[in-house]
Amino acid sequence: MSDLSARLGALTPEQRRRLSSGLRARQTRQPEAAAAPPARLRHSLYFFASADHADASAYYPFVLEAAARADEAGLHAVWLPERHFVDFGGFSPNPAVLAAAVAARTRSIGIRAGSVAAPLHHPARVAEDWALVDSLSGGRAGISFASGWHPDDFVLARTDYADRRETTFRSIEEIRALWRGDALPYPSTAGTTPQIRTRPRPVTAELPVWLTATGTRRTFTDAARAGYGVMTALLGQTMTALRENIAHYRQAWRDAGHPGEGDVVVMAHAYVSERDDLEDFLRPAMHAYLRSFRNQTGGGDDEVLVESAYLDFLTGPSLLGSPAKARGVLAELAAAGADEVGCLVDFGLPAADVLAALPALFGLRTPSAPTAAADQPALIPEVSA
Numbered sequence: 144m145s146d147l148s149a150r151l152g153a154l155t156p157e158q159r160r161r162l163s164s165g166l167r168a169r170q171t172r173q174p175e176a177a178a179a180p181p182a183r184l185r186h187s188l189y190f191f192a193s194a195d196h197a198d199a200s201a202y203y204p205f206v207l208e209a210a211a212r213a214d215e216a217g218l219h220a221v222w223l224p225e226r227h228f229v230d231f232g233g234f235s236p237n238p239a240v241l242a243a244a245v246a247a248r249t250r251s252i253g254i255r256a257g258s259v260a261a262p263l264h265h266p267a268r269v270a271e272d273w274a275l276v277d278s279l280s281g282g283r284a285g286i287s288f289a290s291g292w293h294p295d296d297f298v299l300a301r302t303d304y305a306d307r308r309e310t311t312f313r314s315i316e317e318i319r320a321l322w323r324g325d326a327l328p329y330p331s332t333a334g335t336t337p338q339i340r341t342r343p344r345p346v347t348a349e350l351p352v353w354l355t356a357t358g359t360r361r362t363f364t365d366a367a368r369a370g371y372g373v374m375t376a377l378l379g380q381t382m383t384a385l386r387e388n389i390a391h392y393r394q395a396w397r398d399a400g401h402p403g404e405g406d407v408v409v410m411a412h413a414y415v416s417e418r419d420d421l422e423d424f425l426r427p428a429m430h431a432y433l434r435s436f437r438n439q440t441g442g443g444d445d446e447v448l449v450e451s452a453y454l455d456f457l458t459g460p461s462l463l464g465s466p467a468k469a470r471g472v473l474a475e476l477a478a479a480g481a482d483e484v485g486c487l488v489d490f491g492l493p494a495a496d497v498l499a500a501l502p503a504l505f506g507l508r509t510p511s512a513p514t515a516a517a518d519q520p521a522l523i524p525e526v527s528a
Contacts, residue, residue, distance in 0.1 A: 220253030428491030
């Protein structure tokens with residue numbers, strides 16, 4: 144903090160305002176009541192590490208161990224993202240590979256892609272990769288799809304970057320059809336157009352599908368109209384905005400005539416502990432994580448703004464802090480309309496510390512909360528676009 148303090152005299156008025164707002168929140172926010180969160184809010188683990196925070200030889204065993212412990216504790220699912228040629232989230236270039244390893248280490252927990260960038264893959268490849276995960280896991284696979292995040296990733300794409308949204312929705316429906324066992328025509332470079340039927344056959348008859356949303360209202364609405372669930376995050380989205388987006392999603396779902404209410408999963412940073420030095424303990428990891436996020440999204444590398452963002456996370460809508468504070472945020476998420484919280488645990492802390500803190504995180508679930516197998520949402524999804 145000494146380096147940060149030395150820079151305060153050079154702050155712009157806007158930087159002063161943002162930093163002081165975080166400090167005021169830290170000083171004035173009172174601990175939430177220790178009431179248990181609503182049992183209907185499913186609890187999952189989410190992984191999204193920056194590629195420069197750990198060595199790969201240590202990171203992947205950590206993911207497998209954390210997933211195994213979540214499975215034993217009865218959590219609902221494990222979410223594994225996809226990233227390619229940027230550091231942020233760079234440990235998962237193809238989530239199906241890591242998902243297959245998780246399937247072999249677990250027995251009942253759901254195994255989800257959060258997400259697959261549909262324009263970067265042939266639909267037949269996605270259908271086959273995840274059918275294998277579904278087979279290995281006994282029917283526990285599901286995919287949240289995205290239209291692609293970083294332009295550099297589109298060196299892998301089959302269609303133009305400008306058409307990525309349209310490509311995504313078309314690919315999702317093709318993947319769902321292949322998953323059901325339909326044969327689809329695809330042209331080859333040999334001049335033929337064979338009817339392709341993918342193998343292996345999955346265990347589940349219908350592929351569970353979500354659409355990854357950063358907070359853009361249009362994505363929530365489009366997902367609802369198509370009959371997909373939504374995977375979103377509190378990173379870059381306030382609780383108020385989340386509540387409004389979920390409300391629009393539910394209304395669009397009803398307007399489209401789909402049965403049920405859809406499904407909304409929200410990612411939140413998580414480290415639950417009563418340690419007295421928690422703010423200082425989390426600061427280096429969260430600073431590095433937020434700096435990586437800002438650099439990849441064009442936000443720049445201003446340490447004052449990174450510190451302000453960190454304080455907003457620590458005191459605001461995240462699962463960083465005491466069990467009482469985390470339960471309060473879970474209650475807020477449930478009140479906002481979320482169906483599931485994906486607890487992001489790999490934001491840069493040492494693996495041993497994360498694993499040691501998992502029991503406190505798992506303890507946030509109410510004793511009577513359903514286990515993963517009984518807690519499956521009624522519809523994800525049942526109708527096509």
